[in-house]
Amino acid sequence: MGYFLTLLLCFLASVCITPLVKRLAFAIGATDRPNQRKVHQKIMPRLGGLAIYVAFVIGVLFLDPDNAVEVPILIGSVIIIITGVLDDLIELSPKVKLAGQLIAAFVVVVFGGIQVEYINLPFGSQLHFGVLSIPLTILWIVGITNAINLIDGLDGLAAGVSAIALVTVTWMAFLKGDLFVAGMSIILIGSILGFLVYNFHPAKIFMGDTGALFLGYMISVLSLLGFKNVTAISFIIPVIILGVPISDTFFAIIRRLVKRQPLSAPDKSHLHHCLLRLGYTHRQTVLIIYGVSALFGLIAVILSKAAAWVSLIILTVIVLVLEVVAEKIGLVGHEYRPILRIVQGLRYVNGKMK
8 A cells, every 4th residue: 555655746746747847947047949859840848857856855755665775776876867957958978977877876786786796697506706706797888878868859859768667676576575675676667657647749848868867777776776786598588678679779779880980879660750750749659669579578477487588589579579679660770681691692592492
C-alpha cells in the first residue's frame, strides 16, 4: 500500500509542478528553438526534467528508503540536475557536460560503493575486473546517461521508454527482494508519468537535458544496484532492459564511423527519425518504440529465469534481428546492408542451382 501511495503522490506532484516549471522555463529563457535537425515547429520550454526531479525528491522524503547508497545517489543526482539545467539555459559544451556526468558517476561509484567487481562465469569460475571495476562502472553510468539523452527526440519518447525500463527494474527488484531499488524505481515511475501528461504528443513542454540526463543517471545506477556481481548471462539483463536506447546509441556510433564523422556529430538518422521517414506519424512512432521497449523488458524477465543455453539462443536471435531491422530501416545508412546482401546472395545461388 505504501508503494502505491508513493506512486500516486509522485504522479500528482509531477502533474502540479510541471506547469510551474513551464512558466519558469519561459521566464528564464530555457527554451528549444526549431531548426533543421528538430522535429518540432515552434519554440518550446525545455526544463521539464526539473518537475520530474522535484516530484522525485518529494517521493524520496515520503517513502524514506533506507540504504547506505541513498545519500551518494542523491548527491550525484544534484550534480546531474545542475549540469542539465545549465545546458538547458546556456547550452554547455560537450566537454563540460561530460565533466558533470563523470563527477556524478564518480561520487556514486566511489562514495556509494556501487561497482561491478566481478561476474560469475559458467563452471564455477569468476571474472574479476580488479582495477578496471571503477572505470567500467563509471563508463556504464555515463554511457546509459547519454543513451537516454540521445533518444530524447520526440514528444514523450525518452520519458515513456524510461518509465517502461523502470517498470521492468521494479518487477525484477521485487522478485529479488530488493525493496530499495523497487522503491526508488516506483518513485521515478510516478514522477515520469505525471510529466507525461504534458509531454506526450503534442507536447506542451520538453524534459530537456535536465530530465534526460537525470533519468539516464538514475536508471543506470538502479540497474547496477539490482544486477551487480551476478552471472555472465544475468549481467546482460540491464543491457536488454535498456535495449532501445543502447541499440540506438550503438548504431549511431557505427553510423558515424562508417561515414567518418565525429562521434558527437548530431544527425537525423536515429531510430525515431528512420520510422518517421518510413511514413509513421509522430504518435505511431513513439508507440512503436514503446512496444519494442516493453518487449525488451519481457525478454529480460525471461532471461532472468531461463537456462544458460536458452539465454544464449535468445541473445543470438536478438542480435540478428536488431541487425536486420537496422539494415532494413537504414539506421546506419542505406548502403550498409551486410546481412541482407548475404541473404540476397544465398537466394541468388539457390535460384541458380534450381
